[in-house]
Amino acid sequence: MIIELGHFALVLALAVALYQTVVPLYGAHRNDARLMALAVPAAFVQFLLVSFAFAALVHAYVHSDFSVLNVWQNSHSAKPFIYKITGTWANHEGSMLLWVFILSLFTLAVAAFSGNLPLSLKARVLGVQGSISSAFLLYIVTVSSPFVRIPPDRVPLEGQGMNPLLQDPALAMHPPMLYAGYVGFSVAFAFAIAALMEGRVDSAWGRWVRPWTLAAWTFLTAGIALGSWWAYYELGWGGWWFWDPVENASFMPWLAGTALLHSAIVVEKRNALKTWTVLLALIAFSFSLIGTFLVRSGVLSSVHAFAVDPERGTFILAILAFFIGGSLFLYAIRANTLKIEGRFDPISREGALLLNNVLLSAATAAVFIGTLFPLIYEAVTGGGKITVGAPYFNLTFGTLIIPLLVILPVGPLLPWKRGNVKAVLGRLKGALVLTVLAFALSLTLLDASVRAAFGIALGVWVVAGALEEWAGRVMLFRAPLKVVFKRIASMPGSMWAMTLAHAGLGVVVLGIVMSTAWKQERITALQPGGKVQIAGFEVVYKGTRKATGPNYLAEQGLFEIYRDGRKVAEEISEKRTFLGRRGMPTTEVALMHYALGDLYIAIGDQTKMGRTVRVYFQPMIQLLWFGALLMVFGGFIGLLDRRFRVGVAERTESRLVAQPAE
Amino acid sequence: MTETSLFWLLTGGMTLLVLAFLLAPLLRRPRRVLARAEYDLAIYRDQLRELEEELALGAIEPEAAERARNEIARRILAADDARRKAREQLEAGGGKSVVLASVAAVGMVALAWSLYLQLGQPGRPDMPLKQRLANAARNNDFAALVRRAEQRLQKNPDELRGWLALAPAYEQMGRLDKAVEAWRQVIRLTKDPSAELYNAYAEALVRFSRGRIPDAAVKAFSKALELAPGNPMSRYYLAMADLQAGRREAAYAKLKKLLDDLPPEVPARATIAQQVARLAQALGKKPETAGVAKIRAQAGKPSSTDKTPSAKRMARAGSGPSPDAVRERMKAMRDMSPQQRMEMIRNMVEGLDARLKEDPSDLSGWLRLIRARAVLGERDKAKAALAKARQAFAGKPDALARLDALAGDLDLPR
Known part of the structure; x- marks a missing residue:
C-alpha cells in the first residue's frame, strides 16, 4: 500500500505546487500580505509530500517490489543493497522524481532561510519555484510515472537489472550532486523572474542571490568532477573528459553559473551589471533545463530517439519553451525597468569581472554550438550524421579560456571603479617570477613542448597568483606572526572561497596539461607471461581467471608490476558481465597511484594474438581531482560565510507597522 | 479493517x-x-x-x-x-x-x-519479493514456490525433497534445461534410484532435445529397463532411439514385442500399433509401393518440431495434433506440386494464427508461428506476431527471453 500512498502523495504534491504558484503570485500582484504569506506553508507541505513519494519509490526498490513496472525494469533482487537505493534514480522516471525532490528541498530551504527577504519578493520567488515544480510534477504524473503497476497476476519474480555501468559508487552519487547543481540554479532563476516582475534589482538583490548561486555551483562542480572521475576509472579508455554531449550538457550550466557567480558580486558591491546578471540567471537555469532533458530524452543519440516517445518529447519541449521562452520574453519587455547605476572604468574590478563574464559566455556558446550542431544537422538533412569532436572544442574553448586564466589573478587585486594594472602586477611579483621559472624549467629540464610549457606556466600563474593575493591579504612576511594568524582567523568565508576556488582551478589546469602532455600509452595483445614496459614500470600479464560477484560474473586479468626489478604490486583488472538482460560487460580498471601519476591497466577481449591489454601512465593526473576538490571545498567554505546571513530585518527599529486585518 | x-x-x-x-x-x-x-x-x-x-x-x-x-x-x-x-x-x-x-x-x-x-490503483497492496516468497504457499503462487525451493537448494544443494519438487515444476513451466538438471540431482541424491526416476530424467532429456533421443537418454532408459525389466516406457523410447539411428529392423522388433506385451486397455496401444504397421510397410513386411515406403521411412526420422510422441502424451490421446497426424500431413505433402505444398503450408500457418488469436497463451505455438512467418518471407507478419506474443507474455520474463532469443535467431528487430 506504501506504493499507492506514495503515488497519491505525488499527485497531491502537484496540487500543492499549483497552489504554491497561483496564490502567492496573485497575492503579490494584489499586495495582499495574507495570500503572500501562504507561500511558506505550501513550500513546506510540498516538500513533505514529494519526500514521501520519493521514499515510497526507494522503499519499493529496496524491497524488490516487482509489481512496480519501473522497479521491474531497472532492478534485480541480487543487486547489492546500495545499488538498490541508487537504482531508484538510475532510470528516466526515477531520476525525474529525484529532480523534483531536490527542487522541493531547495524551495523549502528558500522558505526557511529567507527571514530577511521582503514578503513580496519571497512570495514571488516561491511562486516561480512552485511553477517549475508544477510543470515537472505534471510531466511525471501524466507521462513519466514511476508508480505504474504490473497487473497482480503477472508480477514477475525477477527484475531486468540495472545498467551495469551505473553500478558504481561514484556514479551513484553523481546524479544527486548534478541535480542539486541544476536545481540550485532554479533559485537564481526564480529571483531573476521575481525581480523582473517587481521591476527592481539592487545591491540587496545581489546579496540574496549569491549564496544560492554558490550552493548550486558547488554541487554542480562536485557532480561534474565525480562524473569525470568515474569516466576515468570505469570506461577503461584512459581519458577523463570526452567532450561528449552528455558531459557538455552539464558543463554549459556550469560555465554560465560561474559567470553568474561573478557578476552577482558586481550587483551586490557596486549595484552595476544588473540587467546582465538577471539575464545570466535566466540562462544558467535554462542550460540546466536543457542539460536535464538532453540527457534524459534520448535526443542526443539521435533525433529519432526523440520521436520514439513523442508524448514525452512534446511535453519536454513544451516545458522548455515555456520556461526559457517565457523568461526571455519577460526579460525583453521588463529589463528596461531596471535602473542603470554604478559606472566604472574598463580597468577596474568590475571591468575584470565583466571580461570574465564575456569570456565565459562565449565559451558557453562555443560548447553549445558544438553540442547541438550535429542534432540540428541531422534534423535539417533528414538523418545525416556528423560528429563534432575534441579538436573543435579544444580549439574554440581553449582559445577563450586562456585569456580568462591570464587575467584571473589580476582581477581580485584590482580596486572597484578604477584601477591600475601596473600596480597590481607589482603585487604579483612573486607569481610572475614563478611563472617564468615554470616555463623555463618545463622547457629545459622536463623536456616539454612549447605548448605544454605554456600550459604549465599558466597553471602556475593561476595558483601562485591566488596564493600571493591571499598572502598579501594576511600580510604574510610583512607583519608579525601574531598579526598574520589573527588575519587568517578573521578572514571571511567568501575570501577563503575565492582563494581556494581560484587556486583549485590552477591545479586543475596543471593536472590537465601534465597528464595530456606526458601521457604514455601501450595497447597490445599479451599471452600469459607477456610484458609491457611503461614509464619505468614493467607490467607482467599472468593470465585470466573467472570469478563470481554478487550479481555478476567476472574475467579477471592478473598483473604483476615491477620497478627496478622489484615487485611493487599485484593488480587485478576486470571485465564484468552482469545478470539480467543487459549483458554488456563493464571494465574495472586496475589503478595504481604513485607520486608522479597513475598506472592504469584495462583488459579487453581475448583475441588470437592474446588478451588485449591497455596500459597507460597518466602523469600528475591526481592534480585534476585534487584541484576539483579544492574548488568544491572552497564553495562550501563560502557558503558558511556568516555575511550571507544578513541581520534579520525585524530586529531593526521601524516606525511602520502593518495594519492588522480588519 | x-x-x-x-x-x-x-x-x-x-x-x-x-x-x-x-x-x-x-x-x-x-x-x-x-x-x-x-x-x-x-x-x-x-x-x-x-x-x-x-x-x-x-x-x-x-x-x-x-x-x-x-x-x-x-x-x-x-x-x-x-x-x-x-x-x-x-x-x-x-x-x-x-x-x-x-x-x-x-x-x-x-x-x-x-x-x-x-x-492510481487505490489500496492495492505492495508485493515485496520477500513477503511474496514467504506467502507463496498460501497464495498458491507457483512461480514463487519454485523460486523459494531454488533459494533453499542454493544454500543446501543436497536436499532431495527440493529437487524432487522442482523437477516436475520445471517441466510444467517449460524450463526443460532446468528440469533435466533437477532430475539429474534427484538421481544423484537418491540411494537406489528407481526405474521411474531414470525414465523421468531421460524423458526430460528427450523433450529438451526436441524429440531427439540423445545418448545420455538411451543410457538412462537402458538403466531403467535393467531396474524394471519389461517396463513399457523405456522399451518404447529405446525402440524410437533405434529408429532415429536408422536401425529400423531392431526398432520394428522392439515395438512389435511391446505391442504384444501391452494389455489391450492401454490407450497408447493404438498409436504403437499404427507405428508398427507403418514400419512393417516400410520394411516390406507387407507389399507396398517402394516410393511411399521410402517417404514413410523418412517421415519416421525426427522432425525439428517437438512433436515426438511421448508416453504421457500418448496416454492423453486427443490433446494436440498426434504425431501420426503430423506424419500423415507430411506424407501428403510429398505428393503435392510445389504450389499445392505452399498452399497447404500457408493454410497451416493461417490456422495456427487463428488458433493463437483465440488462445494466446500457447508459447510454443507463437514460437512456431513466428518462425514459420519468417521462413516464408513474411517478415512484417512475423514482426506483428512477435509483437502480439510479447503482449501476451508481458510480465513473464522466461517467455519473453525465449521470444527474444528467437527474434535474435531470425534477425527480427526487437
Whole structure:
C-alpha cells in the first residue's frame, strides 16, 4: 500500500505546487500580505509530500517490489543493497522524481532561510519555484510515472537489472550532486523572474542571490568532477573528459553559473551589471533545463530517439519553451525597468569581472554550438550524421579560456571603479617570477613542448597568483606572526572561497596539461607471461581467471608490476558481465597511484594474438581531482560565510507597522 | 479493517492535513509586515559594517573604502527615504483573501483526487519479493514456490525433497534445461534410484532435445529397463532411439514385442500399433509401393518440431495434433506440386494464427508461428506476431527471453 500512498502523495504534491504558484503570485500582484504569506506553508507541505513519494519509490526498490513496472525494469533482487537505493534514480522516471525532490528541498530551504527577504519578493520567488515544480510534477504524473503497476497476476519474480555501468559508487552519487547543481540554479532563476516582475534589482538583490548561486555551483562542480572521475576509472579508455554531449550538457550550466557567480558580486558591491546578471540567471537555469532533458530524452543519440516517445518529447519541449521562452520574453519587455547605476572604468574590478563574464559566455556558446550542431544537422538533412569532436572544442574553448586564466589573478587585486594594472602586477611579483621559472624549467629540464610549457606556466600563474593575493591579504612576511594568524582567523568565508576556488582551478589546469602532455600509452595483445614496459614500470600479464560477484560474473586479468626489478604490486583488472538482460560487460580498471601519476591497466577481449591489454601512465593526473576538490571545498567554505546571513530585518527599529486585518 | 478502507482513511487524513497546513495561517492575524525598504536598509547596514571590518583588516585601501562608504551611505539615504514615503502599502488582506485561498486549496486538492483515481490503483497492496516468497504457499503462487525451493537448494544443494519438487515444476513451466538438471540431482541424491526416476530424467532429456533421443537418454532408459525389466516406457523410447539411428529392423522388433506385451486397455496401444504397421510397410513386411515406403521411412526420422510422441502424451490421446497426424500431413505433402505444398503450408500457418488469436497463451505455438512467418518471407507478419506474443507474455520474463532469443535467431528487430 506504501506504493499507492506514495503515488497519491505525488499527485497531491502537484496540487500543492499549483497552489504554491497561483496564490502567492496573485497575492503579490494584489499586495495582499495574507495570500503572500501562504507561500511558506505550501513550500513546506510540498516538500513533505514529494519526500514521501520519493521514499515510497526507494522503499519499493529496496524491497524488490516487482509489481512496480519501473522497479521491474531497472532492478534485480541480487543487486547489492546500495545499488538498490541508487537504482531508484538510475532510470528516466526515477531520476525525474529525484529532480523534483531536490527542487522541493531547495524551495523549502528558500522558505526557511529567507527571514530577511521582503514578503513580496519571497512570495514571488516561491511562486516561480512552485511553477517549475508544477510543470515537472505534471510531466511525471501524466507521462513519466514511476508508480505504474504490473497487473497482480503477472508480477514477475525477477527484475531486468540495472545498467551495469551505473553500478558504481561514484556514479551513484553523481546524479544527486548534478541535480542539486541544476536545481540550485532554479533559485537564481526564480529571483531573476521575481525581480523582473517587481521591476527592481539592487545591491540587496545581489546579496540574496549569491549564496544560492554558490550552493548550486558547488554541487554542480562536485557532480561534474565525480562524473569525470568515474569516466576515468570505469570506461577503461584512459581519458577523463570526452567532450561528449552528455558531459557538455552539464558543463554549459556550469560555465554560465560561474559567470553568474561573478557578476552577482558586481550587483551586490557596486549595484552595476544588473540587467546582465538577471539575464545570466535566466540562462544558467535554462542550460540546466536543457542539460536535464538532453540527457534524459534520448535526443542526443539521435533525433529519432526523440520521436520514439513523442508524448514525452512534446511535453519536454513544451516545458522548455515555456520556461526559457517565457523568461526571455519577460526579460525583453521588463529589463528596461531596471535602473542603470554604478559606472566604472574598463580597468577596474568590475571591468575584470565583466571580461570574465564575456569570456565565459562565449565559451558557453562555443560548447553549445558544438553540442547541438550535429542534432540540428541531422534534423535539417533528414538523418545525416556528423560528429563534432575534441579538436573543435579544444580549439574554440581553449582559445577563450586562456585569456580568462591570464587575467584571473589580476582581477581580485584590482580596486572597484578604477584601477591600475601596473600596480597590481607589482603585487604579483612573486607569481610572475614563478611563472617564468615554470616555463623555463618545463622547457629545459622536463623536456616539454612549447605548448605544454605554456600550459604549465599558466597553471602556475593561476595558483601562485591566488596564493600571493591571499598572502598579501594576511600580510604574510610583512607583519608579525601574531598579526598574520589573527588575519587568517578573521578572514571571511567568501575570501577563503575565492582563494581556494581560484587556486583549485590552477591545479586543475596543471593536472590537465601534465597528464595530456606526458601521457604514455601501450595497447597490445599479451599471452600469459607477456610484458609491457611503461614509464619505468614493467607490467607482467599472468593470465585470466573467472570469478563470481554478487550479481555478476567476472574475467579477471592478473598483473604483476615491477620497478627496478622489484615487485611493487599485484593488480587485478576486470571485465564484468552482469545478470539480467543487459549483458554488456563493464571494465574495472586496475589503478595504481604513485607520486608522479597513475598506472592504469584495462583488459579487453581475448583475441588470437592474446588478451588485449591497455596500459597507460597518466602523469600528475591526481592534480585534476585534487584541484576539483579544492574548488568544491572552497564553495562550501563560502557558503558558511556568516555575511550571507544578513541581520534579520525585524530586529531593526521601524516606525511602520502593518495594519492588522480588519 | 481491510487494506482498502485503511487506504481511504490514510489518504483522507493526508488530504485534510494538507488542507489544514495550507489554510491555517489564514486564521491567524497576520504578523507585522515590513516594507521592502526596511529589508534593504538591513542589508546596507550590513555592508557598511563589513566595509569597516575589511578596512580594519587592510583588505581594502582607505581611499577605496571611503568611496564605497559614500556609495553605501547614498543607498541608505535613498532606502530611508523610500521607507518614509512607503506609508503602509502592504495590506494584510481581508476575508476575501481567506475565501480565495480556500477555494484555490480545495479546488487543487479535488483535482489531485480526480487525477489519482484515474491513474492510481487505490489500496492495492505492495508485493515485496520477500513477503511474496514467504506467502507463496498460501497464495498458491507457483512461480514463487519454485523460486523459494531454488533459494533453499542454493544454500543446501543436497536436499532431495527440493529437487524432487522442482523437477516436475520445471517441466510444467517449460524450463526443460532446468528440469533435466533437477532430475539429474534427484538421481544423484537418491540411494537406489528407481526405474521411474531414470525414465523421468531421460524423458526430460528427450523433450529438451526436441524429440531427439540423445545418448545420455538411451543410457538412462537402458538403466531403467535393467531396474524394471519389461517396463513399457523405456522399451518404447529405446525402440524410437533405434529408429532415429536408422536401425529400423531392431526398432520394428522392439515395438512389435511391446505391442504384444501391452494389455489391450492401454490407450497408447493404438498409436504403437499404427507405428508398427507403418514400419512393417516400410520394411516390406507387407507389399507396398517402394516410393511411399521410402517417404514413410523418412517421415519416421525426427522432425525439428517437438512433436515426438511421448508416453504421457500418448496416454492423453486427443490433446494436440498426434504425431501420426503430423506424419500423415507430411506424407501428403510429398505428393503435392510445389504450389499445392505452399498452399497447404500457408493454410497451416493461417490456422495456427487463428488458433493463437483465440488462445494466446500457447508459447510454443507463437514460437512456431513466428518462425514459420519468417521462413516464408513474411517478415512484417512475423514482426506483428512477435509483437502480439510479447503482449501476451508481458510480465513473464522466461517467455519473453525465449521470444527474444528467437527474434535474435531470425534477425527480427526487437
